[in-house]
Amino acid sequence: MDRSRPARLTPTEDSPVDRTRSSRRHTVRIVRRRTPSRAAMFSLVMALSASAAAFAAWRWWRPAPAAPVYHRTINDVDLNWKCEAGHYFTASGQVADRPCAMCDQPAYVVTLFECPQHGAIEVAVRFTSGADGASRASQFRVNRGFWFPASDPVPCPQCDVPMERKPVDPLDAVNRGKKKGG
Numbered sequence: 001m002d003r004s005r006p007a008r009l010t011p012t013e014d015s016p017v018d019r020t021r022s023s024r025r026h027t028v029r030i031v032r033r034r035t036p037s038r039a040a041m042f043s044l045v046m047a048l049s050a051s052a053a054a055f056a057a058w059r060w061w062r063p064a065p066a067a068p069v070y071h072r073t074i075n076d077v078d079l080n081w082k083c084e085a086g087h088y089f090t091a092s093g094q095v096a097d098r099p100c101a102m103c104d105q106p107a108y109v110v111t112l113f114e115c116p117q118h119g120a121i122e123v124a125v126r127f128t129s130g131a132d133g134a135s136r137a138s139q140f141r142v143n144r145g146f147w148f149p150a151s152d153p154v155p156c157p158q159c160d161v162p163m164e165r166k167p168v169d170p171l172d173a174v175n176r177g178k179k180k181g182g
């Protein structure tokens with residue numbers, strides 16, 4: 001039963017001369033050839049998927065790159081600010097902390113980071129001026145915790161997984177809104 005199957009599957013390739021010479025050997029050859037090729041394909045697929053998973057893991061866990069650099073100066077655009085008492089207001093960016101317009105407590109620029117599990121998380125930002133005059137995010141703070149360097153990963157306050165900055169650039173959003181409004 002088993003011997004007849006491979007011979008039926010490849011009737012065109014088999015010349016009648018080969019069959020008459022040694023049909024048994026030929027059948028055995030086909031079976032031997034097929035088995036390692038399937039195993040090779042399987043191991044190749046496994047290796048590819050394993051390397052893809054490793055790459056994805058590396059991309060996720062790699063430390064955050066250098067602090068984001070804003071090519072436009074933060075003094076030129078309105079940013080979202082939030083004071084220690086929770087008041088939100090919009091004002092132009094500046095390197096120094098800004099007193100809240102309502103309660104005079106210190107306020108900080110807020111931006112959004114994103115946890116794949118817990119969604120958008122508000123993160124406070126402090127800026128610094130580099131030697132080239134460009135403003136850079138220098139410190140982050142999550143949920144009124146401690147300030148930490150902007151070069152460090154930003155952990156989710158709920159699951160501690162490093163978060164990615166939300167792809168929306170707040171500077172772009174503010175500019176688009178201004179153009180639409182007037």
Ligand SMILES: [Zn+2]
Nearest residue numbers: 083087100103
């Ligand atoms: Zn306030």
Ligand SMILES: [Zn+2]
Nearest residue numbers: 115118156159
């Ligand atoms: Zn989370």
